[in-house]
Amino acid sequence: MTDMGVRRTERLRRRPRQPWILILGVVVYVSVVIFAPIAALVGRTFQEGLGSVLRAAREPEFLQSLQLTLVISLIIVVIQSVLGTATAWVLERHEFRGKSLINSIIDLPFAVSPVVVGYMLLLLVGRSGRLAPLLEVLNLRVAFAVPGMILATLFVTLPFMIREMGPVIRNLDFEQEQAAATLGANRWVTFRRIVVPALRVALVYGMALTLARSLGEFGAVLVVGGGIIGRTETTTLYVFRALEERNYLEAYTAALTLGLFSVVIVSLADRLRRREE
Amino acid sequence: MLTQEAVARPKAGRSQDWGLRGASLLYLLLMIVIPILVIVQDGFREGLGEFQRQIALPAARHAILLTLWTSALMTVINALAGLATAYVLVRYRFPGKSLLNALVDLPLSIPTLVTGVMLVILFGPQASLGAFLDQRLGFQVIYAPPGIVLALLFVTFPFVVRTLQPVLMDLDREQEDAAATLGASPWTIFRRVTFPALALPWLGGSLLSFARAVGEFGSVVIVAGNIPLRSQTAAVYVWGAVESENRLGASAVSIALLALAFVMMLITSRLQRRWQRAG
Numbered sequence: 001m002t003d004m005g006v007r008r009t010e011r012l013r014r015r016p017r018q019p020w021i022l023i024l025g026v027v028v029y030v031s032v033v034i035f036a037p038i039a040a041l042v043g044r045t046f047q048e049g050l051g052s053v054l055r056a057a058r059e060p061e062f063l064q065s066l067q068l069t070l071v072i073s074l075i076i077v078v079i080q081s082v083l084g085t086a087t088a089w090v091l092e093r094h095e096f097r098g099k100s101l102i103n104s105i106i107d108l109p110f111a112v113s114p115v116v117v118g119y120m121l122l123l124l125v126g127r128s129g130r131l132a133p134l135l136e137v138l139n140l141r142v143a144f145a146v147p148g149m150i151l152a153t154l155f156v157t158l159p160f161m162i163r164e165m166g167p168v169i170r171n172l173d174f175e176q177e178q179a180a181a182t183l184g185a186n187r188w189v190t191f192r193r194i195v196v197p198a199l200r201v202a203l204v205y206g207m208a209l210t211l212a213r214s215l216g217e218f219g220a221v222l223v224v225g226g227g228i229i230g231r232t233e234t235t236t237l238y239v240f241r242a243l244e245e246r247n248y249l250e251a252y253t254a255a256l257t258l259g260l261f262s263v264v265i266v267s268l269a270d271r272l273r274r275r276e277e
Numbered sequence: 278m279l280t281q282e283a284v285a286r287p288k289a290g291r292s293q294d295w296g297l298r299g300a301s302l303l304y305l306l307l308m309i310v311i312p313i314l315v316i317v318q319d320g321f322r323e324g325l326g327e328f329q330r331q332i333a334l335p336a337a338r339h340a341i342l343l344t345l346w347t348s349a350l351m352t353v354i355n356a357l358a359g360l361a362t363a364y365v366l367v368r369y370r371f372p373g374k375s376l377l378n379a380l381v382d383l384p385l386s387i388p389t390l391v392t393g394v395m396l397v398i399l400f401g402p403q404a405s406l407g408a409f410l411d412q413r414l415g416f417q418v419i420y421a422p423p424g425i426v427l428a429l430l431f432v433t434f435p436f437v438v439r440t441l442q443p444v445l446m447d448l449d450r451e452q453e454d455a456a457a458t459l460g461a462s463p464w465t466i467f468r469r470v471t472f473p474a475l476a477l478p479w480l481g482g483s484l485l486s487f488a489r490a491v492g493e494f495g496s497v498v499i500v501a502g503n504i505p506l507r508s509q510t511a512a513v514y515v516w517g518a519v520e521s522e523n524r525l526g527a528s529a530v531s532i533a534l535l536a537l538a539f540v541m542m543l544i545t546s547r548l549q550r551r552w553q554r555a556g
Contacts, residue, residue: 018369019463026365027377029358033430034380037395038387044398087301094298102302104546105309111538113492113512116531119519120312123319123528130315155308209385216388219494219512223519236390236495243394243499251394259391266386267379 041259045252056253064230065238066257072146072221072234073214076153080210081203084161091162092169109158117155118223121148144226149234152220157210164206168199201276208269212262313535320528331529336505340514341533347422347510348490351429356483358430359437360475366438367445381438384431392431393499396424420502425510428496433486440482441475444552448474477552481545488541492534 045053056062091103109117125131125142135142142148172195180190218236225232227241235258242251321328331337365371366378384392400407400418410416418424448471456466494512501508503517511530518527 017463018371022361023365023369023371026358026362027371027373030362030377030380030434033358033427034383034434037392037399037431038383040399040404041391041395083301083304086297087304090298090301094294096298102305104543105305107542107546108309108538111488111492111542113494113515113531113534113538115494115512115515115519116316116492116534117312119515119527119531120316122519123315124312151308155312158308212386216386216390216495218388218390219498219516223516236388239390239394240499252398255388255391255394259387262386262388263383266382270382 038259041252041256045249045256048249052249053253056250057257059250061229061233062235062238062250062254065233065235065254068146068232069215069234069236069258072150072153073211075150076157076214077207077211079154080157080161081207084158084206084210085165085199085203088162088165088169092166106162107159109155112155114152114156114217114219115223118152118220118225121152121155121220121224125151143224144228144232146225146232148224149221149232152224153214153217156217156220157213160209160213161206164202164209165199168202172198201273205269205273208265212266215258215262316528316531316535319524320532322528323525327525328529328532331526332533334526336509337511337514337526337530339506340509340511341530343422343425343509344491344511347425348429348487351426351433351490352483352487354426355430355433355437355486356479359434359482359486360441360479363438363441363445367442381435384434389428389432389493389495390499392428393496396428396431396496396500400424400427419500420504420508422501422508424500425497425508428500429486429490429493432493432496433489436486436489437479437482440478440485444475444478477548477555481548481552484541484545484548488538488545491537491541 087106091099091106122143123129125135125148127143129143131142140147142151176194177190180194181187185193216236217234218240221227221232221234222237222240225234225237227233227237229241233241235254239251239254239258242248242254332341362377362381366374366381397419398404400410402408402411402419407418410418416423418427452470453466456470461469492512493510494516497510498513498516501510501513503509503513505514505517509517511534515527515530515534518524518530
C-alpha cells in the first residue's frame, strides 16, 4: 500500500461519522427489553418502603428456602468442579471413538426443558420409576426429596464447567508440564503446581456460572422435588408459591434477593477474569 | 507447531488415564444418556400409534405449535437486534456504552423465574403500562403470546450478541477499508464485506437462542400462565400432565421437545465447527 493509501484509510477510520440512528435503536431496544423489567422489579419491591421489604426478607419460610437453595447449589458447585474439570480434561486430551458424539451431547442440557429433566428423573427414581425397587431396598428417598433435586440441578448445570474449562485446557502449554516431569515432578505435583494455577480463573468463572444457574433452577426442581414447604422448597419455588398466594411483596423481595445474588456472583467472577487478562 | 504438539501430547493408556476417562464417561452416561433412554422408552411404551395420538390431542398440538411460533418470532427479532447490538458495541463509541455492555450479560445470571416476575410487574393487569396497553390499545401482553415472546427475548438476548462480538473484534478491517477506498457506501461494505464473515456465527447464535427458547419454562409459566389452547406452551403442558399423572401425554410431548433440542444442538455444533475452521 502506498503512503497516500495508508493515510487515506487512516482518515476513513477516524472519520467520526457514526450511524446515530442505529446506536439509538440498540439503546432503546436494550432499555425496553432488558433494563425496564429489571427496573420495574426493583422499583415495585421498594414501593412498599424499606421496612416492609426487610420484614418480608425475614419470613422464616423464605429464609428456610434460601438455606436449602444454598446447600444444594454448593453441593452442585463442588461436584461439577471435580467432574466437570475431569470431563473437560478427558475430552481435550484423550482421543477415543465417539468423542465428537459426546461433544454434541454435552450441550444438550442447555436446550432440554427443565420440566422434561425433572420428569425424566421421576421416571427413574419416582414412586413407580425404574429404580424404585432398588431405592426401596436401600431405603433411599430420592424423588420429592433433596437427592432428586441435586440430580436435577446436576443435569441442567452440566455444560457450564466443561465448556468453561475446555478452551483453557486446550491452550495449556505442554512444555511446562514436560519440563516439570523432566525435573522429576510426579504427575500429581505437576498437576497441582503447573496445571491448577493455569486453570484457576476459568475454574472460578465456571463455578460462578454453575452457582448462578443452580440458584435460579426452577422447572426441574419443581417437578422432581414437589415444592414441599420446609422440606423441598427452594427460593424459586417459594417465589412461585408466594405469587400464587398473592403475597406479592414476599414474592418480589425473594425474587430480587435471588436475582441480585446471582448477578453479583457472576459479575465478581467476570471482573476477576478481566483483571487476569 | 501442530506436529510438536502431537508429539508432546501424552499418550493415553496408562491406568490413571483410563480411570479418569472411565469416570467422566460414566458420569455423562448416568446423567444424560440413561434418563433420555428411559423417557424415550416410556413414550413409546404403548406403541407409535399412541404416541402420535397423544401429540395430536388438541391441547398438546396447540401447545407445541404455540411454542414453535413464539420461539421462531423471538429468534427473528433476537437475530436482528443481536446483530445490531454486537455491531454497535464493537464498532462505535458512545456515552453509556459500558453500561449497555454490562446489561447484555444480565439475562445469563438472572433466574428465568425472576424474569417472569419482572415482566408481570411491568406489563401485568395491575401495572399502569399493562393496563394502558390492554384497555386503550386492546393489546394483552400477560397471559398471552406477546408475553411469551418478550420473556424469550429477555432470556436469550446474550446468545446472538456474545457469539458475534468476538468474531467482529477479530475481523480484519483491511477489506472494509479497501472497499471504502474503492468508493463503496457503508451499507454496501456491510452487506458485501462484513456480513458474509458473520453469517455462520450469526446463524449459529440465532439457532442456539431458538433451541434454548423451545424448552423455556420458568419465565413462561409466570408470564403466560397455564391456559390450555391459549397460552400454554409445550413445557408448561408437560408440567400440567405430570401434575395430573397423565404419564402418556407427559412422555409424548417430552419426547417431541427432546428430539427438537437434540436436532438443534447437533446443527449448532456443526455450524460452530464450520466457522471455527473457516476462521
